[in-house]
Amino acid sequence: MFMERSAAGLQAHELVLSNLSPSVAQRRFALGVVLVLLVVFVIVAGPLSGLPLRRVDAFIPAYGTAIFVIDSITAALLFAQFSVLRSYALLALANGYFLTALIAIPWTLTFPGVLAPEGGLGGGLQSTVWLYVLSHVGFALFAIVYTLLKDADPMEWLSPRSIRARVLTTVGSVTALVCCATVFVTAGHALLPRIMLDTAEVSYLWYYAVGPMAGLFVVALVLLWLRHRSVLDLWLMLVLFAYIIEIALTAFPIPYRFSVGWYAGRVYGVLSGSLVLLILMKEVTMLYGELLRAVLAQRREREVRLLTGDAVAATVAHEIKQPLSAMTMEASASLRWLDRATPNIDEAKVALQQIVNNGHRVGAVIENIRTLFKTEARTRTSLDVNNLIREALALVRDDLRRHRVAVQTDYNQSLPPIEGNEVQLQQVLVNLITNAIDSMSTEDGDRVLSLRSKVYDSGSLMVSVEDVGKGVEPSAIDLIFKPQFTTKVHGMGMGLSICRSIIEAHGGRLWVTANLPRGAIFHFTLPAHREH
Amino acid sequence: MPTETLISIIDDDEDFREAVARLMKSWGFTVEAFASELAFLSSPNVRNTSCLIVDLHYPQMTGIELHRRLVESGYAIPTILISAHLDDSVRARALADGIICYLTKPCDEDALLGCISSALERAKPDEYRS
Numbered sequence: 001m002f003m004e005r006s007a008a009g010l011q012a013h014e015l016v017l018s019n020l021s022p023s024v025a026q027r028r029f030a031l032g033v034v035l036v037l038l039v040v041f042v043i044v045a046g047p048l049s050g051l052p053l054r055r056v057d058a059f060i061p062a063y064g065t066a067i068f069v070i071d072s073i074t075a076a077l078l079f080a081q082f083s084v085l086r087s088y089a090l091l092a093l094a095n096g097y098f099l100t101a102l103i104a105i106p107w108t109l110t111f112p113g114v115l116a117p118e119g120g121l122g123g124g125l126q127s128t129v130w131l132y133v134l135s136h137v138g139f140a141l142f143a144i145v146y147t148l149l150k151d152a153d154p155m156e157w158l159s160p161r162s163i164r165a166r167v168l169t170t171v172g173s174v175t176a177l178v179c180c181a182t183v184f185v186t187a188g189h190a191l192l193p194r195i196m197l198d199t200a201e202v203s204y205l206w207y208y209a210v211g212p213m214a215g216l217f218v219v220a221l222v223l224l225w226l227r228h229r230s231v232l233d234l235w236l237m238l239v240l241f242a243y244i245i246e247i248a249l250t251a252f253p254i255p256y257r258f259s260v261g262w263y264a265g266r267v268y269g270v271l272s273g274s275l276v277l278l279i280l281m282k283e284v285t286m287l288y289g290e291l292l293r294a295v296l297a298q299r300r301e302r303e304v305r306l307l308t309g310d311a312v313a314a315t316v317a318h319e320i321k322q323p324l325s326a327m328t329m330e331a332s333a334s335l336r337w338l339d340r341a342t343p344n345i346d347e348a349k350v351a352l353q354q355i356v357n358n359g360h361r362v363g364a365v366i367e368n369i370r371t372l373f374k375t376e377a378r379t380r381t382s383l384d385v386n387n388l389i390r391e392a393l394a395l396v397r398d399d400l401r402r403h404r405v406a407v408q409t410d411y412n413q414s415l416p417p418i419e420g421n422e423v424q425l426q427q428v429l430v431n432l433i434t435n436a437i438d439s440m441s442t443e444d445g446d447r448v449l450s451l452r453s454k455v456y457d458s459g460s461l462m463v464s465v466e467d468v469g470k471g472v473e474p475s476a477i478d479l480i481f482k483p484q485f486t487t488k489v490h491g492m493g494m495g496l497s498i499c500r501s502i503i504e505a506h507g508g509r510l511w512v513t514a515n516l517p518r519g520a521i522f523h524f525t526l527p528a529h530r531e532h
Numbered sequence: 533m534p535t536e537t538l539i540s541i542i543d544d545d546e547d548f549r550e551a552v553a554r555l556m557k558s559w560g561f562t563v564e565a566f567a568s569e570l571a572f573l574s575s576p577n578v579r580n581t582s583c584l585i586v587d588l589h590y591p592q593m594t595g596i597e598l599h600r601r602l603v604e605s606g607y608a609i610p611t612i613l614i615s616a617h618l619d620d621s622v623r624a625r626a627l628a629d630g631i632i633c634y635l636t637k638p639c640d641e642d643a644l645l646g647c648i649s650s651a652l653e654r655a656k657p658d659e660y661r662s
Contacts, residue, residue, distance in 0.1 A: 321616050325638035326551035332641040333551070336558035351554055358547055442568065 020283070022234045030234050033275075034241055037268070041245045044264040049253040051260045055200070057113060063266050064108025070273040071101035077280045083163045089150035093236070095170050096142030100273070102175060103135040106182040112199040123186030125196040130185045133209055136247065138177075140216040143240060147223045150233070202255035210251040217244045235279045242272035312369060312498060319365045319495075323358035330354045371423060380419050382529050385453050385461060386411045388422070392429035393451070399434065400449070403441045408450040415453055415461050416528035420506045425526075428499045428510075432465040432522045435496070439469025439520065460508065460527045468519040472512055480512065499524075537652060540577045541565045542598075543587040543614070548637075552585060559645065569598050578602070581609050583651040588615035588622070588634075596626055603630065610651035614639060 078094035109120045110127040119127050195205045221240040224233060249265035334351035337344040393407060400407060440447040448468055456462035472480060481500045503510040503524045510524040539561050543549040549565040556563040566572040588595040599611045612633045613626055623634040633647035
């Protein structure tokens with residue numbers, strides 16, 4: 001199961017925030033936030049609008065700093081996403097946040113009362129408000145550019161250097177724009193339309209600015225609504241919505257600085273900045289967790305594979321060495337018989353026949369290992385474990401009869417299906433059954449093989465192969481699963497270490513316990529197949 | 533070639549032990565093969581075997597264990613170990629324990645014959661003693 005997921009499933013685009021599609025829960029949460037924003041707006045614009053509030057001098061620098069920090073971090077994260085994804089849409093959005101972060105500096109410094117009573121940096125009453133307009137119009141335009149570009153797939157290959165160049169060029173342009181704008185609105189403040197009547201009073205002209213600004217955001221929001229797909233789109237829509245309310249609050253119900261609506265507007269401003277940041281941070285952390293899990297799963301899978309390789313190599317070496325040794329000795333023996341003064345043809349023939357038999361045995365070993373590990377052996381299907389047991393029993397029917405072994409079966413009929421490779425699991429069962437038969441064939445008394453299937457826990461099932469043979473010595477319980485462990489080889493057999501590797505590669509466990517008063521029970525678990 | 537010398541073989545692999553037995557027989561030895569240590573220990577061969585050839589059974593190494601137990605019980609049968617794995621430390625340990633030879637599968641005919649000769653050399657004083 002995890003094999004397929006980690007091998008084929010680890011595609012970069014699935015793990016990038018701007019490509020993840022939002023879940024139902026995320027959509028509901030976003031809708032909830034929209035409702036809260038609306039309710040707060042109605043309360044602020046309605047019942048609370050008359051609430052007299054004082055001007056708090058510390059508020060402006062604190063607010064400006066917050067916006068600067070939040071938007072810079074958001075921009076940095078988005079630039080990082082751009083460098084991974086090479087999407088120009090993300091580059092535009094990152095620059096949008098960079099613009100608002102940067103403008104927060106002159107906005108704060110030119111705000112009347114912060115550095116100078118009528119505005120710092122040599123500006124006047126009109127400087128701050130026009131910076132505000134620039135920041136909002138700029139962000140809305142960048143959001144529109146993001147929306148228009150996001151479905152285009154540029155994705156052309158870019159070298160790290162050209163990515164850096166693009167980031168630096170755009171950042172430089174935005175910085176230059178903000179610098180020019182700041183110089184223009186401060187040095188040329190007298191030329192600007194007079195929106196501010198004094199440090200707090202706003203003129204009717206403001207409505208002419210608010211209308212198009214809000215309209216721009218509405219356009220951005222509608223465009224994004226029509227094209228939204230990803231988690232990032234969802235939260236960006238929320239941000240645009242918060243911006244619209246923020247802009248509305250500067251003019252409605254009363255266009256006056258330091259009113260309830262104005263303070264609430266600032267809060268919406270911080271919110272719209274931090275929403276995307278919070279979501280980015282949360283999603284990045286979660287994705288990191290996912291990635292970590294996938295990497296760990298992949299590493300485990302590789303270890304299991306290595307183990308399998310080890311076990312296969314050891315088993316092949318051992319299983320081939322046995323018949324090979326026998327063959328060389330039989331050959332030497334037959335030579336001896338033939339070399340005698342009176343050659344003993346009969347003895348030589350027996351030895352030669354044994355060479356033939358052992359040659360077939362080597363062939364069978366190789367054929368077995370090949371069947372077990374050829375490429376098709378990796379394909380997995382949904383399997384019924386009870387069927388697997390029945391088929392395995394059918395395969396060893398002759399062996400059972402020859403050794404006069406009685407079979408008892410106890411199937412749980414309501415087992416969940418499992419996902420696995422039929423050939424490999426079949427081999428595990430055949431191997432365990434053959435071992436059980438062998439261990440009983442040297443013992444006196446009844447020979448009973450019991451096979452059981454049952455539900456192990458909520459997510460897995462267990463199969464037990466029980467014999468009344470010579471059992472496993474307590475000291476050997478761990479040793480028998482080692483690749484080097486000497487096993488008896490009979491055509492189908494292939495060693496407990498490979499059995500264990502196969503079961504572990506299927507996400508299960510294989511172990512042995514004593515069967516009292518005599519014999520051994522081999523158990524293995526397999527995870528139930530979950531529908532994706 | 534000695535003819536009245538009894539050699540015992542213990543190996544759980546039927547093909548292998550039969551091959552060793554047949555080879556010994558072609559050399560003129562009297563051979564008996566056993567599938568397990570238990571079968572060997574419960575046979576009269578324990579008393580009159582001149583040379584024992586036993587599978588090491590890596591990694592449990594029951595071959596060395598068996599030799600030690602036999603020595604402790606007063607049956608210092610010259611023993612040859614045959615293993616599917618070459619492990620120098622195990623080999624050193626086995627030789628220190630008084631094992632005559634440590635051979636790896638597939639083993640060379642001459643080497644095996646040489647080991648058997650040394651084993652039988654070793655066995656002779658015992659025969660005089662008994």
